[in-house]
Amino acid sequence: MQTYDKSHNSELLARVKQGDNQALDELVRLNLGLVKSLALRFRDRSLCGGRAVEYEDLVQIGTIGMIKAARSYDPSYGTAFSTYAVPLIIGEIRRFLRDDGLLKVGRMTKKIGADIARRREEFIAEHGREPHVSELAELCGLPEAEIVYAMEAVGTVRSLSEVTGDDDSLTLESTLAEESGEIEFATDKIALHQAIEELPELWQKIIHLRFERELSQQQTGRILGLSQVKISREEKKILNRLRSAL
Known part of the structure; x- marks a missing residue:
């Protein structure tokens, strides 16, 4: 089993920035476990009329998100690459499932999304600009990761790469705080959200x-x-x- 190596990841990311496709292939291979762990969370929940999407398809779609993350990641964000990549991978998978009618957004997530949208409009009216994710999190009393999850799930933003605020370089992914740096934390949180949405x-x-x-x-x-x-x-x-x- 390959050991996760942050320093090697950093070296590969720097080479990817220079257009090194071989480095991109190696980076994806080394981080494929992250894609698989996220895809696994959706595998048994992606049902529509008894039809399930193939796990391998979810991995392939999630890999697109990983590639986007590799090409857009900037270490100056102060966020670990794995933390940065998670919402992009989830976003690709959810868009794929939602577009094919294979994924339903739960009542609780819709409610959170509606609250975010309302507070966003109020913020824009008061400040004349888009709020940062950290500001929405404070207004809603929720973690930043949960704000991004709900916004992506209900389509509040067109893309997690959409620019926010006054700084043209600031995107939703770049504002995500690193929550312990553990991949397992992120995937377990996603699974918990989905499990709760299926409860009475x-x-x-x-x-x-x-x-x-x-x-x-x-x-x-x-x-x-x-x-x-x-x-x-x-x-x-x-x-x-x-x-x-x-």
Whole structure:
């Protein structure tokens, strides 16, 4: 198994910038595990009328995102290449699935996307410019990675490479903070999003109140018209379902 080497990645990226296609091929090969791990998350969820998309197709589409990331990455962004590449790979896969009618956007993601769009319009009206992802994250009270995920899922932006703000060199990918640098963190977060979106509406509400708003079981029960005992039981069912899904 090939060991991930940041310094070798940096060397290859520098050569890619100079138009070295051999370096690009090697970079893609060394980072193919990232593409595969992301494609795997979509494989069993990409269903439409009983029709599933081939895993190999998802890997090929995701590789396009990896190539785009390699050609557009700039180390001055201060973000690890793997962190930078994740939203581009996801974006290519999601666009492919969405365009073919193979991917449905969940209710929760749509709701987050609508909130982002509203706050974006308010920000533009007040400041006369596009907000940066970090500013949207602060306004919505969400992590930057979640903002990008929702925007890409509901098509709030045309592309993750779309320029934002006043700086022509600043794109959505470049504003993503490096969250621990672990690829597994990013892919697990995506899988968790998708698993939650497939839960019954009541369970999604419980998750929102308990884990996003951090309310107690008693407070959650009052809002939903249920007893604390009922919330506790449902919570155990939810966690068991999510564990099996992940």
